[in-house]
Amino acid sequence: MANVASINTTAAAFDAVADRVEGPAGPRPRRVLSRRNILLYGTLILVSAYYLLPLYVMIVTSLKGMPEIRIGNVFAPPLEITFEPWVKAWATACTGLNCDGLSRGFWNSVRITVPSVLLSILIASVNGYALANWRFRGSEMFFTILIVGAFIPYQVMIYPIVILLREMGIYGTLTGLVIVHTIFGMPILTLLFRNYFTSVPEELFKAARVDGAGFWGIYFKIMMPMSLPIFVVAIIIQVTGIWNDFLFGVVYTRPESYPMTVQLNNIVNSVQGVKEYNVNMAATLLTGLVPLIVYFLSGKLFVRGIAAGAVKG
Amino acid sequence: MEAVNNSVELRRVSLNFGSVEVLRTLDLDVAEGEFLVLLGPSGCGKSTLLNCVAGLLDVSAGQIFIKGRNVTWEEPKDRGIGMVFQSYALYPQMTVEGNLSFGLKNARLPREEIANRVARAADILQIKPLLQRRPSELSGGQRQRVAIGRALVRDVDVFLFDEPLSNLDAKLRAELRVEIKRLHQQLANTMIYVTHDQIEAMTLADRIAVMRGGVIQQLDRPQNIYNRPVNRFVAGFIGSPGMNFLDGRMEIEGGKPVLRLADCAVPLDRYGFADAPADGRDVVFGIRPEHVSANSGMDWPFSASASVEVVEPMGSDTLVWTRVGGQPLAVRLPTERAPEEGDTISIGFDPMNASIFGTDDDSRL
Amino acid sequence: MSTRSDDRPPFRPFRNLNAKIASVPMILTTMVVFVGGTFWTVLYSFTKSGLLPRLEFVGLAQYERLWGTNRWLIAIENLFIFGICMLVFSMVIGFVLAALLDQKIRFENTFRSIILFPYALSFIVTGLVWQWILNPQFGVQGVVRNLGWTSFTFDPLYNADIVIYGILIAALWQGTGLVMCLMLAGLRGIDEDIWKAARVDGIPAWKTYVFIVIPMMRPVFVTAIVLIASGIVRVYDLVVAQTSGGPGIASEVPAKYVYDMMFSSQNLGQGFAASTMMLLSVAIVIIPWAYLEFGRRRRHG
Numbered sequence: 015m016a017n018v019a020s021i022n023t024t025a026a027a028f029d030a031v032a033d034r035v036e037g038p039a040g041p042r043p044r045r046v047l048s049r050r051n052i053l054l055y056g057t058l059i060l061v062s063a064y065y066l067l068p069l070y071v072m073i074v075t076s077l078k079g080m081p082e083i084r085i086g087n088v089f090a091p092p093l094e095i096t097f098e099p100w101v102k103a104w105a106t107a108c109t110g111l112n113c114d115g116l117s118r119g120f121w122n123s124v125r126i127t128v129p130s131v132l133l134s135i136l137i138a139s140v141n142g143y144a145l146a147n148w149r150f151r152g153s154e155m156f157f158t159i160l161i162v163g164a165f166i167p168y169q170v171m172i173y174p175i176v177i178l179l180r181e182m183g184i185y186g187t188l189t190g191l192v193i194v195h196t197i198f199g200m201p202i203l204t205l206l207f208r209n210y211f212t213s214v215p216e217e218l219f220k221a222a223r224v225d226g227a228g229f230w231g232i233y234f235k236i237m238m239p240m241s242l243p244i245f246v247v248a249i250i251i252q253v254t255g256i257w258n259d260f261l262f263g264v265v266y267t268r269p270e271s272y273p274m275t276v277q278l279n280n281i282v283n284s285v286q287g288v289k290e291y292n293v294n295m296a297a298t299l300l301t302g303l304v305p306l307i308v309y310f311l312s313g314k315l316f317v318r319g320i321a322a323g324a325v326k327g
Numbered sequence: 328m329e330a331v332n333n334s335v336e337l338r339r340v341s342l343n344f345g346s347v348e349v350l351r352t353l354d355l356d357v358a359e360g361e362f363l364v365l366l367g368p369s370g371c372g373k374s375t376l377l378n379c380v381a382g383l384l385d386v387s388a389g390q391i392f393i394k395g396r397n398v399t400w401e402e403p404k405d406r407g408i409g410m411v412f413q414s415y416a417l418y419p420q421m422t423v424e425g426n427l428s429f430g431l432k433n434a435r436l437p438r439e440e441i442a443n444r445v446a447r448a449a450d451i452l453q454i455k456p457l458l459q460r461r462p463s464e465l466s467g468g469q470r471q472r473v474a475i476g477r478a479l480v481r482d483v484d485v486f487l488f489d490e491p492l493s494n495l496d497a498k499l500r501a502e503l504r505v506e507i508k509r510l511h512q513q514l515a516n517t518m519i520y521v522t523h524d525q526i527e528a529m530t531l532a533d534r535i536a537v538m539r540g541g542v543i544q545q546l547d548r549p550q551n552i553y554n555r556p557v558n559r560f561v562a563g564f565i566g567s568p569g570m571n572f573l574d575g576r577m578e579i580e581g582g583k584p585v586l587r588l589a590d591c592a593v594p595l596d597r598y599g600f601a602d603a604p605a606d607g608r609d610v611v612f613g614i615r616p617e618h619v620s621a622n623s624g625m626d627w628p629f630s631a632s633a634s635v636e637v638v639e640p641m642g643s644d645t646l647v648w649t650r651v652g653g654q655p656l657a658v659r660l661p662t663e664r665a666p667e668e669g670d671t672i673s674i675g676f677d678p679m680n681a682s683i684f685g686t687d688d689d690s691r692l
Numbered sequence: 693m694s695t696r697s698d699d700r701p702p703f704r705p706f707r708n709l710n711a712k713i714a715s716v717p718m719i720l721t722t723m724v725v726f727v728g729g730t731f732w733t734v735l736y737s738f739t740k741s742g743l744l745p746r747l748e749f750v751g752l753a754q755y756e757r758l759w760g761t762n763r764w765l766i767a768i769e770n771l772f773i774f775g776i777c778m779l780v781f782s783m784v785i786g787f788v789l790a791a792l793l794d795q796k797i798r799f800e801n802t803f804r805s806i807i808l809f810p811y812a813l814s815f816i817v818t819g820l821v822w823q824w825i826l827n828p829q830f831g832v833q834g835v836v837r838n839l840g841w842t843s844f845t846f847d848p849l850y851n852a853d854i855v856i857y858g859i860l861i862a863a864l865w866q867g868t869g870l871v872m873c874l875m876l877a878g879l880r881g882i883d884e885d886i887w888k889a890a891r892v893d894g895i896p897a898w899k900t901y902v903f904i905v906i907p908m909m910r911p912v913f914v915t916a917i918v919l920i921a922s923g924i925v926r927v928y929d930l931v932v933a934q935t936s937g938g939p940g941i942a943s944e945v946p947a948k949y950v951y952d953m954m955f956s957s958q959n960l961g962q963g964f965a966a967s968t969m970m971l972l973s974v975a976i977v978i979i980p981w982a983y984l985e986f987g988r989r990r991r992h993g
Contacts, residue, residue: 403888410888412889434894
């Protein structure tokens with residue numbers, strides 16, 4: 015224990031005035047492998063292993079052939095790497111009568127996600143801006159209902175929406191699903207934008223009004239350009255949220271336009287046929303790939319999105 | 328070990344964060360019962376130094392002694408210190424009494440002893456009526472008193488204050504300043520006090536250590552720091568309104584040193600040079616506004632007439648901006664004798680009160 | 693003309709018209725979908741709706757039938773066990789992980805990214821992976837048996853008694869990252885001087901956490917509990933993917949019951965009654981919280 019310390023002290027002692035060099039000097043002695051550090055990093059490494067394990071299992075299983083899966087265990091690395099399960103999952107896996115793989119679900123999800131993200135963010139950002147800077151009588155009440163509404167279980171509102179969409183003639187269409195995503199994304203996004211625009215110095219807004227800019231002028235020329243990071247946060251929230259959705263996809267679309275998650279579940283949990291675990295895991299990975307890429311690319315912004323959802327009110 | 332006459336001693340203390348040197352081989356002795364103020368702009372290392380004394384930061388090299396005991400590796404609680412923080416750092420969920428006694432309970436002091444100490448601290452700080460309240464129910468000044476109380480109950484020899492008044496408004500700050508001074512007189516403990524406020528430093532300190540860039544620039548009694556700053560940084564940092572700095576050139580005329588400022592010459596034979604003045608050296612001549620007079624009746628070693636450009640009344644005094652040798656010069660005058668803008672006045676000063684710095688290293692000549 | 697002031701302006705419908713136009717989607721969402729839809733569902737839960745909604749009131753008959761249905765009772769019991777365990781474990785694990793990450797450690801970002809990444813995944817993905825890992829033949833049980841411990845049994849997804857814990861494992865894997873993240877933000881929000889003061893006072897780290905830091909983090913805990921709790925009531929996709937409610941009906945949950953009644957069994961009345969019960973349980977959690985949170989804020993101005 016004293017060894018580490020004495021190295022430090024001698025270094026300091028060489029040029030020290032000779033009056034006091036004995037006794038403790040410099041930083042407290044700390045061993046890299048102290049019991050505390052072993053416990054701390056040991057726990058974190060174990061925990062990390064636990065969190066990474068399913069990802070690892072997915073990858074190795076998806077690279078094995080079926081015979082190897084039947085004899086081996088889920089944690090063993092593949093003896094012989096094959097990409098066939100991936101090809102099959104993407105192009106030929108069957109759901110019911112369709113045998114064109116997950117690719118159909120992938121493109122459906124893209125067709126659902128892109129317009130939903132754009133529309134929901136456009137509406138919610140303008141709405142948050144109105145709530146932050148152009149309050150009118152009742153605006154706070156509507157906002158409160160919106161936030162409280164975010165806690166109502168979806169199951170309560172599912173059926174009335176079915177009726178509404180049917181009356182509008184868009185039940186079962188992508189348009190209908192886009193509207194549903196816009197509705198249910200509204201509470202969190204409005205909150206996000208409202209809080210952000212409220213934090214913008216009011217003087218800026220006042221100066222723009224004195225300069226004669228109106229509601230839309232201030233939004234497009236001042237607020238939007240200066241809040242790009244918050245738009246990115248909103249995009250992250252929505253892309254992952256909508257891509258991962260299952261319930262709305264299964265309720266509001268027809269089988270041929272099911273999003274990827276629904277199709278994945280149908281492939282894996284279909285009762286007929288032999289279970290092809292490698293194909294299932296390849297399909298599962300494929301479905302998780304988009305949110306994972308978004309997550310690892312966005313880094314801190316993803317965390318910021320979570321924090322935004324947490325700061326209610 | 329030498330005799331215990333210093334309460335706190337720092338021996339060649341350095342601190343690096345990575346490659347950034349925050350404290351550079353610093354030596355400091357604080358006498359028993361002394362009130363030492365660490366003064367400097369933000370980022371000068373003064374709070375860091377205090378945290379090192381407290382043991383909240385490990386030093387990279389060097390030793391720290393408190394009461395003659397080497398505490399370099401000791402935990403904060405074992406160093407015999409109490410500390411007061413800028414943000415009060417009161418435990419918000421506990422009552423004032425809980426805040427004062429929590430540390431003592433942890434040290435497993437007898438209940439009676441805890442009660443006595445809390446009562447005594449509450450008495451000294453006049454917070455008895457507040458004991459059952461929570462920090463959120465207190466004003467800023469009351470919170471800071473409680474924070475001081477938490478240091479007080481620890482019954483220690485050394486108090487460390489980390490900008491304790493910076494979160495308070497000006498009026499409260501002045502009140503608590505007096506109270507801290509009174510506390511020091513009453514307890515006669517060693518106190519180390521960090522601030523960036525020069526008025527706090529001047530009023531409270533027995534000695535001030537002016538810091539910049541992790542180095543103590545000057546360590547001296549407040550009057551000496553005010554009158555004989557060792558360099559231009561200290562001169563400019565202390566005093567409000569700040570010292571006038573005039574660029575000039577030193578010459579020897581007829582064996583006597585003279586400062587050349589464009590068209591006028593200031594005789595410097597009354598200035599206490601540290602070394603013999605050199606002919607032809609570029610210097611900065613510093614003179615405080617309060618050391619310049621407009622009383623033409625007196626016989627100043629240097630006098631000139633100057634026209635008044637701007638007048639800033641500050642209540643009892645008025646700051647008058649003129650020009651000498653083409654360079655701006657502020658003069659502090661009693662308000663009743665203040666001139667009007669556009670007037671021409673006669674100004675004079677005694678170079679004995681001035682500070683002259685070399686332009687090469689900014690240090691006092 | 694202050695637009696941010698809270699005092700009520702006189703009613704002038706065309707003042708601030710653009711803001712009102714911009715708020716039309718919000719007003720429609722709140723009034724038609726949230727308020728209207730909820731009201732509609734509650735109303736129709738008292739009707740005899742079957743394949744189609746019918747306004748033929750039958751009083752509390754749907755509820756009586758609901759509470760007499762074994763499947764619903766199992767769903768409620770599951771939700772209860774799952775909910776309590778999920779709340780307790782995710783809070784404890786999330787906080788401990790956050791406290792570990794807050795020790796000024798190296799590679800903090802790496803560890804945080806690893807613990808949080810499952811939260812970015814779909815419940816379907818999570819459910820399917822854990823279905824595979826918990827597969828008795830090839831998964832954990834099979835591996836341990838191959839190692840020689842042939843009587844080892846760990847097959848939660850095929851054992852009706854413990855299936856809900858199998859789902860819990862997956863839910864914790866996905867959800868603790870969120871709690872960890874919230875708690876870490878909360879810990880970072882604690883004034884560093886508090887820690888210094890506690891060190892000067894000689895208070896050990898665990899005591900500082902228990903008696904000072906955790907009480908200071910009350911709002912963060914409340915937020916985390918509300919978020920987790922509202923997620924628990926909604927749990928649906930995970931069950932569908934992992935067990936489809938099986939074995940038998942052992943892992944049914946209310947959200948799945950509602951869906952199946954509405955869209956598979958063509959028994960709308962049951963679906964409405966069940967979803968109204970879900971709404972009620974959420975309200976029991978949310979209303980006291982909202983009252984405390986917003987009521988207090990209003991009183992403090």
